[in-house]
Amino acid sequence: ANVTSRVDTGRRASSALPSSPSGFKVNVHCAKSSRVLLELLLTDPVSGFAMESTTPYRGKILWIVGTEDLEDRLERHSGDQRLSRIPGMHELCNKASLTRLLR
Numbered sequence: 001a002n003v004t005s006r007v008d009t010g011r012r013a014s015s016a017l018p019s020s021p022s023g024f025k026v027n028v029h030c031a032k033s034s035r036v037l038l039e040l041l042l043t044d045p046v047s048g049f050a051m052e053s054t055t056p057y058r059g060k061i062l063w064i065v066g067t068e069d070l071e072d073r074l075e076r077h078s079g080d081q082r083l084s085r086i087p088g089m090h091e092l093c094n095k096a097s098l099t100r101l102l103r
Contacts, residue, residue, distance in 0.1 A: 010035070010077065011094065022102045024048065024049050024050065024060050024061075025049070025051065025052045025058065025059035025060055026038065026042055026049050026050070026051055026052065026054075026059055026060070026061045026062070026063055027052045027053070027056070027057070027058055027059030027062045027063060028042070028051055028052070028053050028063050029052070029053055029054070029055070029056040029062075029063075030056070030062070030063065030064055030065060030066065030069040030073070031063045031065060031069065032065040032066065034063065034065055035053075038051070038063060039051060039053075056073075057073070057076055057077070059081070060080070060081060060083050061081070061083075061084065062077060062081055062082070062083050063084045064083055064084050064085045067086075067090060070083065070085050070087060075086055
């Protein structure tokens with residue numbers, strides 16, 4: 001019997017599905033409190049993603065939570081990697097900073 005999870009999309013996991021498409025590893029090294037949820041999602045074989053948690057700069061997607069981590073990863077990421085945060089968005093979404101920028 002094949003058991004599906006609560007976050008299943010209706011498709012059942014199959015051994016024919018690849019564990020991860022080429023290059024689609026999500027690096028959760030800096031995920032902090034998001035790590036538990038990301039592990040649940042990324043270890044599901046139906047997701048099509050793989051998880052990297054030990055090496056800070058490996059993976060196609062670098063999951064970032066803190067500003068310091070964002071700055072560090074921004075300096076060191078390669079051109080084909082993507083960050084989970086957009087640099088500068090924290091400042092733009094802050095009401096006081098946005099008001100100063102719009103004056």
